[in-house]
Amino acid sequence: MQKHPNLRMTRQRRVILEELRKVNTHPSADEVYEIVRKRLPRISLGTVYRNLEILSESGDIQKLEPGCSLKRFDGNPSEHCHIRCIRCDRIADAPMAPDLEIDLKRVNSTDFEIIGHRLEFIGVCPECSDSSNPGTGQYPPND
Amino acid sequence: MQKHPNLRMTRQRRVILEELRKVNTHPSADEVYEIVRKRLPRISLGTVYRNLEILSESGDIQKLEPGCSLKRFDGNPSEHCHIRCIRCDRIADAPMAPDLEIDLKRVNSTDFEIIGHRLEFIGVCPECSDSSNPGTGQYPPND
DNA sequence: TTTGCTGCAAATCCTTTGCAGAGGT
């Protein structure tokens, strides 16, 4: 039950994938557009968006930054983790702040100076798991 | 060296903060607007956005979902963590995938069914720590 | 009285979509 049962490897799709595999800069859609345009000057931004979506659905690439582009606000300013429902995008507080000291040290082999981290749990909220809505069950979500 | 040296506690700002403290639903800006409008029917959406921004900068509330709303794409489809530069929003791969099994079990005292998690590290990239750009040094960033 | 803040509306930014024709398989 795929969203795209009969995919075609078009020139545009192939070039987007090739260029994305070449770089490690995690470009935005617009940056991908600029890169790909050097090889396919007549490609449209809409096509780039459509293909990035399809390629991330098929698992060939990853789409970064959370599914919901909508920002949300929390009246509690103290540091705590959140859990997001994969189906309805509802956000709840996660009970405790896990300590990640070990991981923080291990990750520090990058050339980045580590300041902190952001941990978000993904799950299914009670309302959604009760309902007959099947959802995708997929993680990470592609929107 | 604050962005807003002389804040005024206006009626609008106070009501937004009060209402946000009452709920634990992590509303979007538009939802905050609808809630606050019950008490201040003539408030504008622009004012709500401006105040949510100011309140999160002053640390009175939290803004959820990453600073950069811009989605980014990764040609490497295998599971790995990312690290984001707080100053320039550049994203790099984090060396290893830390295991969070313990934390996952501990967090499961919510009524959510846990599927997975998303861990992002925040830091300063080499370019930005070299430059004279002071940045905010603040985490979480408010963009 | 000063100057930060407001409501309003237009603008901006990123992304999605409708359409008719092009092009994989």
Added chain:
DNA sequence: ACCTCTGCAAAGGATTTGCAGCAAA
């Protein structure tokens, strides 16, 4: 040939901004 995909352009949703008057301090 079939039917997915394309370029184009317009629409969409969320957020930001310019402005003239308003109101905290």
